[in-house]
Amino acid sequence: MAFEDKSIDLLTPQEAEAELARLAQEIAAHDRRYHGEDAPTISDAEYDALRLRNAAIEARFPELMRADSPSLKVGAAPSATFSPVAHSVPMLSLDNVFSDADVVDFVASVRRFLAFPPDRELVFTAEPKIDGLSMSLRYERGRLVTAATRGDGTTGENVTANIRTIGEIPQQLPKDAPDVIEIRGEVYMRRDDFIALNQRMAETGRVFANPRNSAAGSLRQIDPEVTRTRPLRFFAYAWGETSEQLGETQFDIVRRFADWGFTINDGMVRCNSIEGILAHYKSIEATRAQLPYDIDGVVYKVDRLDLQARLGFRSRSPRWATAHKFAAEKATTILTGIDIQVGRTGAMTPVARLQPVTVGGVVVTNATLHNEDYIRGIGSSGQPIREGRDIRVGDTVLIQRAGDVIPQILDVVLEKRPADAVPYVFPDRCPACDSHAVREEGEAVRRCTGGLICPAQAVERLRHFVSRGAMDIEGLGEKQIAFFFNSEDPALQIRSPADIFTLKARQEKSLTKLENVDGFGATSVKKLYAAIDERRNIEFSRFLYALGIRHVGETNAKRLARHYVSFAAFREASEAAVLPQDKGDKGNAAWQDLNGVNGIGAIVAAAVVEFFAEDHNRRAVDALLEEVTPLDEKAVGAVSTPVSGKTVVFTGSLEKMSRDEAKAMAERLGAKVAGSVSKKTDLVVAGPGAGSKLKLATELGIEVIDEDQWFERIGNGS
Template sequence: MSPAEKPVDQLTPEEAGEELARLAAEIAENDRLYHLEDAPVISDAAYDALRIRNAEIEALFPELVRVDSPSLKVGPAPTGTFGPVVHARPMLSLDNVFSDDDVRDFVASVRRFLAFPPDQELVFTAEPKIDGLSMSLRYERRRLVTAATRGDGSTGENVTANIRTIKEIPERLPEDAPDVVEVRGEVYMRRDDFMALNQRMAETGRVFANPRNSAAGSLRQLDPEITRSRPLKFFAYAWGETSEPLGKTQYDVVRRFGDWGFKVNDRMVRCDSVEALLKHYHAIEAERADIPYDIDGVVYKVDRLDLQERLGFRSRSPRWATAHKFAAEKAMTVLNGIDIQVGRTGAMTPVARLEPVTVGGVVVTNATLHNEDYIRGIGNTGQPIRDGRDIRVGDTVIVQRAGDVIPQILDIVPEKRPADSKPYVFPDRCPVCGSHAVREEGEAVRRCTGGLICSAQAVERLRHFVSRNAFDIEGLGEKQIEFFFNAEDPALRVRSPADIFTLKERQERSLTKLENVDGFGAVSVRKLFGAIDDRRNIEFSRFLYALGIRHIGETNAKRLARHFIGFAALMETARAAEIPEGKGDKGNAAWQEINGVNGIGGVVAEALVEFFNESHNLEVVDALLAQVKVLDEERVGEVSSPVSGKTVVFTGALEKMSRDEAKAMAERLGAKVSGSVSKKTDLVVAGPGAGSKLKQATELGIEVIDEEQWFERVGNNL
């Protein structure tokens, strides 16, 4: 039986990887046929089944999620049919929260970043989260010139001709509108209109799965007249580039859109407390079924635009907004077993094997159990969850699709627990290689210590190393990595990253030739060796990401690369760093420099230092550096400001901004922020109470200014 024919819960990790690769390719091809060729070859139900299977496998094998996974795309890639539109300002997604406590944490984080005390007024807007298709409408001299989908956030599809058919979108704006303004919002379809459309579409043999898919499909018609026949509508709620300020608050700007002729949501309100936000959320949740269009939550945004500017953005989302998603649908079923999956970092993740049950229209057979504490009834803070109830094989459990995607077990039904049930004992040995499994102090995850001797980790680390956002070596897919890793002949064997770059040389010295192996050929081998040679020069951030260091993904790798510029400088600093031993210990200067990189905290810094102070890792890196050259990070996109390229240290009490805000501001202006003073420091901003750092700066002759002088220096660049 092929992997494609097996139930998800019967797949081995190797088969799951193969199946995810197949699904990614098949879904991408069907997307192309539907969006680009307008010639689908499978039904919506069959297409949905592909995506459901992909999501189920990813939930069961989270460590195998591919960089090209359909579940990771912000939106459909731009197609050649509609042409690309580069957004003047990125269309980012929102972070999600799922509970009242999550909302309290969000508001607290905003206050903390702004250094707002509890009694200082902080107003938010709250509005329904429309389940539609994001759209950006660009007006120049008050005329609609371009309409673009969100796409991947940076580049969308030009659907201007189709957007012009939507009656609720004005062709011209009134005279008080700016010369340039991008009005953003959501294209959607009411449920009653959707049902009527599907009745008509049924005659053609093709129907849409839901109103959102219907809206998206309608906008991607090659013939605008088809779009005109579809009952599409538009809510305006945000904006991109503007030639002049639109207002002082989120609420006022949206109301101004209404004055210009756009439809805005009448359920948008202002709230001055967490309690008010939650009250509005639960009120909308209660009337959700009566609202004539689909919504999947409530969006909260800081109302004042100057505060939004101060809060800024993370890599993919704004700090000043979040989406409070509605509770997922739930169901009860029986827990038949618990399996342990081993990820590429050695993390041992428990997975529940369930009696199949339908949750939100999807058949669920597996669910995450997070970690051993979660099974025992202990939360992340060490406090009891589920009133301390543990989870046992044979229990009747309550299953939820978290965020309507990833299944998880919320609780058990105590009265249905079998009399002979026993507490689950989490293994202290790796189920793959038998190595000892350890749990570090303060960690919730138990990890295999086998490293590269554990096939679960070694193969996955090599897959990660050659993945698209790492070394991106074409021709080294999952099957090829597994073949080379398991090869008995030393001339074909790849067990470490450096082995990839010695493969050609070993082949030339060996009687065993790769082109004679089934699945290869002279042309494919030549292309593979060429692809490997093309990666002998690699960007710093890609190289660092490829090493698979815990907590260092693409974003953190780029942050570290931008700060240290050269890989040797990073490795030297990490080798010299001393991790603090207690609360009173701040570590040495090397530690403080790493910990002071904007966006890099103690957890990431510790993982980096531990990696480069482990002899086994250094052997792997040194062997790799003998084969490849790591290029210095280019200083691209630097902001032109008085502090661009300078290393700045903030010390003492800051009165006009929090320390986090100061770091974010300096980084935005092109400066590097360090947590320690050294000869490389260019500027020290000292507030009241500055101590040893101020003294050290004075001794080194480094320029010192106060907070007021800082704002005078950078004022024109804010």
């Protein structure tokens, strides 16, 4: 088992939560530097590494997904330098795997979702993963009309004029192309072209870090004539919107692109077994250095489009595809210090500061240390890791970046340990507010008890509240939140979410005017007030997401919102719920309903109940509701279906689809899927072997149908 898999597997939920908090903050900061300030401090590969690490932990602990999780975003907000382009079909990212065992698990998950037996053929395509810039080319009646970057997956940057300068991209498609077709692929630069470009750029005093950065920077030039001088190329490998069916398989459609004049990768093959997939991966890995362009893995996709449609999508990635990243690279360096970062929940996370070292072409200066036990050489099970060797400041340490993931300390070189190195003592006081830090029984994470008085926690809670995935208030970024929080003027202070919405009224009564404060101005203040007012009415799910309840990320917020429809109903149920006191206690009806929401479970439900059990949380929500109105959740799905808005329970053995596929299908059609039967249940789909749920449904007079009737009811899922 590879180290990165083992280390994630060893994480406790508390450890995982602390690291996810740190990753969310670090990734958000890099987003601002790259897209807002056009001044990145790390390479694109290192940025991707942070997101990969975040996604891997969330895959292990899905219930810990944060409200501001990078996994809920694709790329980042498009730059204001270019006009925005809304993608008619979202441009999603791929999940990543790092080992042969991961590939086996991926294939098994696809078979399980489709309910395919082991002997039924399942064909995948396998192709090199180009390290470039994702691009969507829209053709109408054969003519190239728009080219857009991925952006945040929903909206990209309009770079049409620049794309027209790339010779490998056809301006006109042949007559057999659909009236509307979006060709998607990767803009990249060959290594020899990159070296030659950097030699020319050296005369100007500016060079690029790698071919991917070079391609991205060249394409995002304001002047298309500058782009024309850059040796950019394009591989086509996917599509977005299309006005007609292109074919039946991924492989055949991509080959059709070649007939239209696009360059496709000749390393793409079909594989009908795990052995074939892994053999192709090893073949590409062995010849990677001989390729004229950079790749960082191999992409696997289910070949048949009808199966892709059945598998569908998660929040930011398809179930039918994954990227198999190349192996880790290692190096040794010296640990120069250990810093403590305090997260939004008070979790104190140690971070290793390293003497800079290059690993895989990237300069590494820090690494995660997880928690105090990890530093001491103790794993989550209480058993020794690294054979019990602790980590000390001054140690020579072996670090690893796996698939460009954020570095981890593998081990300590004991023979190089300085004589004066002493065991690290984890602080019992918060470095931000000096409050006592406690470690609860059964937890690996030590937390600050300062709560709302701790500036590290309070500021992070406010940043989360206004973040893009939550209230999304334009003009309240990291610097502005810090300014308002630290202000001594009551008319300018923002110490709680409600303060944001009273800012304008307080300003109108104050002699200190915000427009006179450095960094603001009349125009920016006017825009800020307008952005705040735009969020006085907001979707229930986003409002709930913004509250920052532990374990309630965007996905769980949507699940709860779909179930309860209104925030008032949700709050009433949450405050009425009584937590079970022991294993035999099932709690009251409100608890059972909350715990029974599909995808929630006891950990998330308990966090919700505990949140509303706190007086200060209820007061904060009350103050916020004086200013903001959460709108009732709309039914899922763009069109009405026979099951829109209905609560459905699946029970017994399903023979034509897996349980996961059934749930995904129902939610796609606008239904709410519950894990238990109650008076709120509208429909029960019962297969062979249905037991207590079927009995209860019968007693309550709830409609019960079998699997065949389900398909008749929904029209075979169409």
